[in-house]
Amino acid sequence: MSDYVPMDLPTLGAKQKMQWFDFGKDRRILNLGCGPDYETSEGWVNLDGDPNVKADVHHDIEITPLPFEDDSFDTIFASHILEHVHNLVPLQAEFNRILKRPTGRAHILVPHFTSPDAWGDPTHCRAFSNHSLYPCYWKGCTRIDYNIVPVRMAEGPTGDWIVATLFYGEE
Numbered sequence: 319m320s321d322y323v324p325m326d327l328p329t330l331g332a333k334q335k336m337q338w339f340d341f342g343k344d345r346r347i348l349n350l351g352c353g354p355d356y357e358t359s360e361g362w363v364n365l366d367g368d369p370n371v372k373a374d375v376h377h378d379i380e381i382t383p384l385p386f387e388d389d390s391f392d393t394i395f396a397s398h399i400l401e402h403v404h405n406l407v408p409l410q411a412e413f414n415r416i417l418k419r420p421t422g423r424a425h426i427l428v429p430h431f432t433s434p435d436a437w438g439d440p441t442h443c444r445a446f447s448n449h450s451l452y453p454c455y456w457k458g459c460t461r462i463d464y465n466i467v468p469v470r471m472a473e474g475p476t477g478d479w480i481v482a483t484l485f486y487g488e489e
Contacts, residue, residue, distance in 0.1 A: 393424070396425070401446070451484065
């Protein structure tokens with residue numbers, strides 16, 4: 319664990335969560351599993367599998383490939399979604415495919431396994447440790463190629479969250 323930042327992540331809106339990450343001059347950003355956090359800023363593409371949710375693209379992220387061309391996005395914003403995914407390794411490979419090289423990156427917020435938030439939602443199928451996102455733990459997926467910035471922990475009212483950025487290509 320590197321940085322530990324007090325922050326009430328589960329109650330923050332999408333805009334507040336986005337301020338926690340550096341989007342730089344990204345021109346095209348995938349809001350993966352947007353749910354109620356539909357982003358209207360220019361360049362954002364909102365994807366969700368629920369047909370009742372407002373999204374630009376409706377697609378079940380358990381099914382790969384995702385409906386995008388190679389090198390389509392500067393950034394993927396995955397907030398409160400990866401803990402719902404059963405098929406995580408193929409999805410990580412898709413990150414590798416659809417992010418632009420060499421500067422693509424994924425901003426990720428997931429519950430830490432010690433947090434009640436990790437298991438309080440019956441649709442969560444996994445929780446994460448500080449090491450879960452490091453590439454050496456993704457056995458059997460040869461297409462994953464990224465570097466990770468040091469994982470930060472964020473303190474919520476009911477537990478901790480992991481805040482990470484994965485760089486696909488050069489950091």
